[in-house]
Amino acid sequence: MHISEIINHFAEDRENYSNAAVPPIAQSANFCYKSVAQMRHALQNEHLVPFYTRGSNPTTDLLRKKLAALEHTEDSLLFASGSAAIAAAIMANVAMGDHVVCIQKPYSWTAKLLNNILGRFGVTHTMVNGRDFSNIQSAIKSNTKVIFLESPNSWTFEMQDLEAVADLARAKGILTMIDNSYASPILSNPADFGIDIILHSATKYIGGHSDAVAGVLCCSHEMSLKIFKGEFMTLGGTLSPFNAWLLLRGLRTLPLRIKQAANNASALVSYLENHPMIEKVYFPFSSTYEQNDLAKKYMKGNAGQFTITLKTKDAEKVEKFCNAFEFFLLGCSWGGYESLAFPAITLYDSMNYNSGVFPPNMIRFYAGLEEKELLLQDFEKAFRAIQ
Numbered sequence: 291m292h293i294s295e296i297i298n299h300f301a302e303d304r305e306n307y308s309n310a311a312v313p314p315i316a317q318s319a320n321f322c323y324k325s326v327a328q329m330r331h332a333l334q335n336e337h338l339v340p341f342y343t344r345g346s347n348p349t350t351d352l353l354r355k356k357l358a359a360l361e362h363t364e365d366s367l368l369f370a371s372g373s374a375a376i377a378a379a380i381m382a383n384v385a386m387g388d389h390v391v392c393i394q395k396p397y398s399w400t401a402k403l404l405n406n407i408l409g410r411f412g413v414t415h416t417m418v419n420g421r422d423f424s425n426i427q428s429a430i431k432s433n434t435k436v437i438f439l440e441s442p443n444s445w446t447f448e449m450q451d452l453e454a455v456a457d458l459a460r461a462k463g464i465l466t467m468i469d470n471s472y473a474s475p476i477l478s479n480p481a482d483f484g485i486d487i488i489l490h491s492a493t494k495y496i497g498g499h500s501d502a503v504a505g506v507l508c509c510s511h512e513m514s515l516k517i518f519k520g521e522f523m524t525l526g527g528t529l530s531p532f533n534a535w536l537l538l539r540g541l542r543t544l545p546l547r548i549k550q551a552a553n554n555a556s557a558l559v560s561y562l563e564n565h566p567m568i569e570k571v572y573f574p575f576s577s578t579y580e581q582n583d584l585a586k587k588y589m590k591g592n593a594g595q596f597t598i599t600l601k602t603k604d605a606e607k608v609e610k611f612c613n614a615f616e617f618f619l620l621g622c623s624w625g626g627y628e629s630l631a632f633p634a635i636t637l638y639d640s641m642n643y644n645s646g647v648f649p650p651n652m653i654r655f656y657a658g659l660e661e662k663e664l665l666l667q668d669f670e671k672a673f674r675a676i677q
């Protein structure tokens with residue numbers, strides 16, 4: 291199916307809602323039946339048939355089908371946040387005594403799940419530099435059950451060789467998962483390379499309007515049923531029907547939004563790579579990016595995120611630079627309509643600028659949907675502020 295067919299037509303049931311172009315929001319917690327037999331059927335098939343909205347809901351199910359199709363998987367499950375999806379995926383597949391191999395510098399709350407929570411239940415992990423496949427290979431132990439990837443990750447965009455990891459994991463009976471939030475289902479489909487569970491913070495590109503927090507997990511029917519019956523229903527991080535509807539609306543323009551953000555990011559990166567006040571630009575599709583071959587193999591193109599380090603170690607100057615932007619708003623996240631700047635200095639107590647993973651002169655950007663001229667002007671303004 292073409293992407294637009296999935297987005298515009300697939301799984302729509304317009305005749306069942308007065309031929310409305312847009313599906314209604316089934317803002318209902320529960321569903322009611324004419325007979326015991328019907329009710330029993332719904333309850334016995336709660337994974338697929340609306341019975342109670344913590345499990346299944348018509349609005350959410352429509353989105354679920356479209357996202358599974360976009361990620362080239364059999365099924366998907368939606369969550370109230372990307373973090374809920376990640377936690378459910380990992381927790382459903384480990385038990386006491388098991389081990390997880392995870393890439394270094396995953397999304398911060400993925401790290402907290404592994405570091406602060408799963409350890410309490412006897413699940414250990416090793417974090418490795420996943421740029422080098424052999425690091426992943428040598429971290430595997432006899433009790434390794436999950437390999438968790440994020441390619442590219444979200445500040446410095448390190449990538450992993452998905453096919454190599456998937457082949458190794460299959461041979462050893464280990465499950466592979468990837469946080470694919472950077473690329474969205476438009477730019478990368480890790481299932482095509484053998485990855486078992488694909489995760490997204492749907493808050494980012496999929497929703498695309500900075501108005502709903504959501505997560506999705508894409509996988510086989512079998513895995514989806516296992517997670518549904520376990521962590522999905524038990525922990526109950528359900529996406530609301532209204533937020534599912536917002537995501538459906540966002541999804542209609544996903545390819546266009548990605549295109550605009552990507553064009554803006556490319557233009558800004560070309561400008562910044564030649565700027566005398568820039569130390570380094572991190573961008574998977576720049577010709578100087580160390581893993582350019584992997585970027586080209588696993589992604590159809592770049593997204594809107596890039597990171598810079600300024601040619602100064604002076605945190606006050608970095609702060610001044612960031613404060614000078616007018617159109618890049620200071621904030622976390624990405625994938626919305628608005629351009630964003632996220633300075634690493636906000637991650638740390640101002641007394642400990644050098645204590646963290648990212649240096650104080652590092653700033654992550656998301657190029658939103660504005661005209662590129664406006665964004666270029668904004669950078670010029672910020673550079674002038676620290677000249």
Ligand SMILES: *Cc1c(COP(=O)(O)O)cnc(C)c1O
Binds near residue numbers: 373397444504623
């Ligand atoms: C935002 C984000 C998450 C978490 O998603 P939420 O929807 O905020 O819970 C996970 N991974 C990455 C890479 C993210 O950017």
